[in-house]
Amino acid sequence: MAAPYELKWGILATGGIAKLFVKDLLLDPSTRDVTDVKHKVVAIGSSSSKASAEQFIEFVEADKNTTRAYGSYAEVLQDPDVQIVYVASPQSHHYDNVLEALRAGKHVCCEKPFTINAKQTAHLIRLARERKLFLMEAVWTRFFPITREIVRLLHTERVLGPIQRVWGDFSRLFDPSPEHRLFKPELGGGALLDLGVYPITWNFIALYEQNGRKGPSEVRGTILKARGYDVDEYTSVSMVWDNGESQAVGTASCSLSVQTPRAYCVAIQGEKGDLLVEWPPYRPETYILQLKGKEPVKKTFPVPGQGLFWEADACARALRDGKLEADEYTLEESLAVMEVLDRARETAGYAFPGKLEKVYSE
Structure with a gap:
């Protein structure tokens, strides 16, 4: 049996939804009958301070030896170990944060709603496709x-x-x-x-x-x-x-x-x-x-845990298979919403x- 594909995550923001998401990422995939993919959280970024990121790591009980704490989003995006970032900032900041991530060459899973308006979403989709980067709106319900x-x-x-x-x-x-x-x-x-x-x-x-x-x-x-x-x-x-x-x-x-x-x-x-x-x-x-x-x-x-891991699994499978969007929820459908x-x-x-x-x- 082939080893599971491991996806390495960086997290932008340290609020409630980010905590729930990371806690789900840290659960053993076998508890949801998943054996083909797994996840590793390698970086946490706070927009306010490194101390806030460190407190986040403590709260979610992540491995302090392998999870780095940063006092800015830019440092997460500069981390060479980060393959994909989860954008969990307020929706007013999604557009700017996703743009920054795509410009840094990172794949992105962005919390819903994608942006404030459709023109912003269309811009993100266009940029991701131009740079051949994976992009997905994290509408978790679509992946249950x-x-x-x-x-x-x-x-x-x-x-x-x-x-x-x-x-x-x-x-x-x-x-x-x-x-x-x-x-x-x-x-x-x-x-x-x-x-x-x-x-x-x-x-x-x-x-x-x-x-x-x-x-x-x-x-x-x-x-x-x-x-x-x-x-x-x-x-x-x-x-x-x-x-x-x-x-x-x-x-x-x-x-x-x-x-x-x-x-x-x-x-x-x-x-x-x-x-x-x-x-x-x-x-x-x-x-x-x-x-x-x-x-x-x-x-x-x-639903074991919160159920946020299923959208993360979709990201992992898409990247493993060389896809730039998830089959379960395409970018065109996100834009239509x-x-x-x-x-x-x-x-x-x-x-x-x-x-x-x-x-x-x-």
Whole structure:
């Protein structure tokens, strides 16, 4: 048996999602029945201080002898042992951080949302392809075993027949605070980019393939801003998927002030029945298949750890096989999702402040 392919990671940022990601990377792959790839964290970079990176290494219980701590992102990108970087900074910084990584010749896995707008994402994709570097948006939900099974049921077996309607919601109650990043417009805060991306992703899981691997033909967003904060508090996005051969409608909603009813958070409806995804939309474990005239079938896929390792495994396999993007979630689809987010904000008259929407010429 061939030795597993080992991918060496550098981590940009030391916040909560970076900690969860690295903890998952450090788990033995055999605990998720993976034997062909493995991961090694070789560098942690903090934007504030080396001490912060050292505290991160201590917290995640990484090997202090083989994991280097840096007080800047630039030092991580200069480390010759780093093959790929995981960008876990606030979304307001994704565009700049990924650009810096690609210019340094590093492969990149960037936390969602990819950027603030689609033009920024398109620029990153263009640069990665020009430099023959791997690039992927870390929408972890796309890589779960449950998601792969749902994709197979919908698009290979076509158990629902033509899909006619998709509904998804991700809403959580947050206490408004000027210190919380979701209430800071300068960090790309608000419900849409953080929460709304998940129900939109489920629309794409169900309808992108059926629509000829194209995004929706019509998008309309409705936004209510949080009182006292210039961020979206309630957002609904309606989509029409019509490629001339098939038609479907999709809706996605999100909120910072109410909670999604917990029975299910996604409904995919077709001519032959429904497929329901139980809470939560970002880390689901259970779906219910209800075909017309048949008893419902409920299936559960337990998630060991957090489930972030599956997206890392996809990065490793792609690089092992000489690919510049992941089969499970292509760059074109990432761009199409970003275009929906843009159009939802545009039709609702909502833009981010200052230079967040900037795009560099290169």
